[in-house]
Amino acid sequence: MSMSMSPEILLVGTGAVGSFYSGKLQQAGARVSALCRSDYEIVKKSGIAVKSVWGDFHFMPELVVNRIEDYKQKPDYIIVSTKVLPGIKPASIIAPAVAPGTSIFMLQNGIGVEDPVAAAFPKNEIISGLAFICVSRTSYGRVEHQDYGRLVIGRYPSGPSEKAGILEALFKKSGVPCEHDASVATARWKKLIWNAPFNPMSVLGAGADTMEMMGNPASRHLAKKVMEEVALLAGRLGHEITEAFIQKILDDTAVMKPYKTSMLLDFENKRPMEVEAILGRPLAIAKDLGISLPYMESLYGLLTIINERFIPNR
Amino acid sequence: MSMSMSPEILLVGTGAVGSFYSGKLQQAGARVSALCRSDYEIVKKSGIAVKSVWGDFHFMPELVVNRIEDYKQKPDYIIVSTKVLPGIKPASIIAPAVAPGTSIFMLQNGIGVEDPVAAAFPKNEIISGLAFICVSRTSYGRVEHQDYGRLVIGRYPSGPSEKAGILEALFKKSGVPCEHDASVATARWKKLIWNAPFNPMSVLGAGADTMEMMGNPASRHLAKKVMEEVALLAGRLGHEITEAFIQKILDDTAVMKPYKTSMLLDFENKRPMEVEAILGRPLAIAKDLGISLPYMESLYGLLTIINERFIPNR
Numbered sequence: 001m002s003m004s005m006s007p008e009i010l011l012v013g014t015g016a017v018g019s020f021y022s023g024k025l026q027q028a029g030a031r032v033s034a035l036c037r038s039d040y041e042i043v044k045k046s047g048i049a050v051k052s053v054w055g056d057f058h059f060m061p062e063l064v065v066n067r068i069e070d071y072k073q074k075p076d077y078i079i080v081s082t083k084v085l086p087g088i089k090p091a092s093i094i095a096p097a098v099a100p101g102t103s104i105f106m107l108q109n110g111i112g113v114e115d116p117v118a119a120a121f122p123k124n125e126i127i128s129g130l131a132f133i134c135v136s137r138t139s140y141g142r143v144e145h146q147d148y149g150r151l152v153i154g155r156y157p158s159g160p161s162e163k164a165g166i167l168e169a170l171f172k173k174s175g176v177p178c179e180h181d182a183s184v185a186t187a188r189w190k191k192l193i194w195n196a197p198f199n200p201m202s203v204l205g206a207g208a209d210t211m212e213m214m215g216n217p218a219s220r221h222l223a224k225k226v227m228e229e230v231a232l233l234a235g236r237l238g239h240e241i242t243e244a245f246i247q248k249i250l251d252d253t254a255v256m257k258p259y260k261t262s263m264l265l266d267f268e269n270k271r272p273m274e275v276e277a278i279l280g281r282p283l284a285i286a287k288d289l290g291i292s293l294p295y296m297e298s299l300y301g302l303l304t305i306i307n308e309r310f311i312p313n314r
Numbered sequence: 315m316s317m318s319m320s321p322e323i324l325l326v327g328t329g330a331v332g333s334f335y336s337g338k339l340q341q342a343g344a345r346v347s348a349l350c351r352s353d354y355e356i357v358k359k360s361g362i363a364v365k366s367v368w369g370d371f372h373f374m375p376e377l378v379v380n381r382i383e384d385y386k387q388k389p390d391y392i393i394v395s396t397k398v399l400p401g402i403k404p405a406s407i408i409a410p411a412v413a414p415g416t417s418i419f420m421l422q423n424g425i426g427v428e429d430p431v432a433a434a435f436p437k438n439e440i441i442s443g444l445a446f447i448c449v450s451r452t453s454y455g456r457v458e459h460q461d462y463g464r465l466v467i468g469r470y471p472s473g474p475s476e477k478a479g480i481l482e483a484l485f486k487k488s489g490v491p492c493e494h495d496a497s498v499a500t501a502r503w504k505k506l507i508w509n510a511p512f513n514p515m516s517v518l519g520a521g522a523d524t525m526e527m528m529g530n531p532a533s534r535h536l537a538k539k540v541m542e543e544v545a546l547l548a549g550r551l552g553h554e555i556t557e558a559f560i561q562k563i564l565d566d567t568a569v570m571k572p573y574k575t576s577m578l579l580d581f582e583n584k585r586p587m588e589v590e591a592i593l594g595r596p597l598a599i600a601k602d603l604g605i606s607l608p609y610m611e612s613l614y615g616l617l618t619i620i621n622e623r624f625i626p627n628r
Contacts, residue, residue: 204518205619206581212619222615225608267520294539298612301536305519305526 005029007076007166010097011061012068012090014039016135016143017107018081019048021151021176023059028170033063033071035093039140040066052145054175074099077127077167080117081107084277086311091120103127103163106156109262110277111192111285114156127164128156128184130191136265147259150177152191154184189234190241193249195278197226199263200299203273203306209258214250222295224250229293233286272310275303319343321390321480324411325375326382326404328353330449330457331421332395333362335465335490337373342484347377347385349407353454354380366459368489388413391441391481394431395421398591400625405434417441417477420470423576424591425506425599428470441478442470442498444505450579461573464491466505468498503548504555507563509592511540513577514613517587517620523572528564536609538564543607547600586624589617 011022011034026032036043047060065071078097080090090113094104098121106114107129118126134147151171155161164180171178181187201213201223213219227249231241266273279300286293325336325348340346350357361374379385392411394404404427408418412435420428421443432440448461465485469475478494485492495501515527515537527533541563545555580587593614600607 201616201619203520204616206517206520208619212622216618216622218611218618219615222612225611294608295612297532297539298536298609301532301534302515302518302616304530304532305515305522308526308530 005166005170006031007170008073009033009077009079010035010071010073010075010094011079011081012094013080013082014043014048015081015083016137016145017131017133018079019059019137019143020050020052020133020135020145020149021081021107021129021131021171022061022079023048023050023057024174024176025167025170026059026061027057028173030170031062032059033065033073033075034061035065035068035071037066040064042141046141048141048143050143050145053147054145054149068093068096071097073097075102077103077105077163079105079107083272084108084110084113084274085272086276089116091117095120098124100124103161105129105153105167107131108277109195109274110281111188112281113277118156125161125163126156127153127161127167128188129153130184130187132191134259136262147257150179152179152181152184152187154181154187157185158183183239186234186239189230189237189239190245192230192234192278192282193227193241193246194253196230196282196296197223197299198253199261199274199278200226200303202261202264203267204299204302207260207264207268209260210253210256211258214254220250223253225295226299229296230282233282233289233291233293236289236291237285267306270310273303273307275300275307279303319480319484320345321484322387323347323391323393324349324385324387324389324408325393325395326408327394327396328357328362329395329397330451330459331445331447332393333373333451333457334364334366334447334449334459334463335395335421335443335445335485336375336393337362337364337371338488338490339481339484340373340375341371342488344484345376346373347379347387347389348375349379349382349385351380354378356455360455362455362457364457364459367461368459368463382407382410385411387411389416391417391419391477393419393421397586398422398424398427398588399586400590403430405431409434412438414438417475419443419467419481421445422591423509423588424595425502426595427591432470439475439477440470441467441475441481442502443467444498444501446505448573450576461571464493466493466495466498466501468495468501471499472497497553500548500553503544503551503553504559506544506548506592506596507541507555507560508567510544510596510610511537511613512567513575513588513592514617516575516578517581518613518616521574521578521582523574524567524570525572528568534564537567539609540613543610544596547596547603547605547607550603550605551599581620584624587617587621589614589621593617 044064103125130152132150135145168180358378417439419441444466446464449459482494
């Protein structure tokens, strides 16, 4: 089990989520290297300082590269946690580093993020991960973990996975609540139940926190309708999401400590927002199925106006 | 016809629209007084300076009062052009000045603005007016007219009106294109075809102009769907709005000089927005009729989050 508990891992995407969880895997004994782009110089020199409600820590990757060709290992895992944006193609980025035994761990937001990678590497195992966490990169080399932190991971689209089990054990060893779910695709739709209304509404509500979004009947109505649309679509794809589940998410959100969504942080920093992952792809799937989802279409139309300013070269 | 061409008029609401058109009526010979609130001192001293693409002019009311009880005339017309907001009740404001022969000219945005006034003064004629104009109050006592300016007026809810005809003649005399429409309620729904999508989308698109709102398929789709919902509701109330009319409005908007909506100006100046007049009342009517209008509900839910910050005392 020496490989098992100190696997070789390459992190692609040193944003908040990728840095936080990779640092945790390193704490548990994994050998973690990182591909960096704009933050290369800083991370190579000083690593990543993580301020966390669970205790601050420092993540210094074994090796920091800014061209993936400079990474010469055969990784047990590649963690993909780049932003989900039209211009970023994870399958192309990771291709030079994918070895026959590499498991590709997709730690990203939204729907359908695994499909292009699964298509590009049909012989490699895909592990899908969902992070329920409030964490943000405050500057290059600095990450702040404000709240939560639970992970759900599992083989994509479903089924058992020994290597997902190893990740689970490593995360638990480092103190991360991690659930190994053999139906991770369903879990991804369940996560969208929250993300689809509240990420968009926080931006479109001109910087609204959860308390404001749950603070009046008209916006609560909108949030619930968006959730029902996600559940309708998920159900058509075989992922059952009950009315009781939706009600619980609404109730939990109404009493949660007011906080800013990740999409709002992107907006405030004039970064492209993950509109396609959270709304565009589900709407495209719905269209293929002949389903109209007008509440989600409304949010999508509005966010697209804004995102066009941040993605000038499309 | 001496009364006819120099009628006694009281303006209530010295915002951009009311000031501009009342100034024009004064130019045509009407005797116009004004009820002012926060801008009383400035308007009493200096009147209102109007910078206009049709030629600058100065509007000095005959009498400026800040309590309606100080206005002792029996007006031929009261022009109501206050903002349409939950806290502003025009029927109560004007009550002390309404004489038996007074026609009440409702020059406001949105749907249903006439009903409370018609109910309060069942023996007085209600004239409804729609202003197709880009005009804004840049500070107290200063109004800027950027573009357009056509008026549609008529007896509310419908029918002929001698006194609407007099207003029409005065407006035309002062150079304002004015159409006397015996079906002004229908015209109001037609105006909503533009206002219902583009006013909200300009704010929710984080300060979008018409070119941005028409600039991508997802937002064009949203604009059209909102228009179709307005047309559906109007049709149920007996006001026919055709698909061709909607298409023409879309086509015209796509080529219009990019401009900021009045709702966006309110938002940028942290003033309450006319969300109820443009969305809330139509949605309440729809609800009574058992009609669901999900695109308009979406815009309404989002704008309500924002407006709650500007109307703290509800």
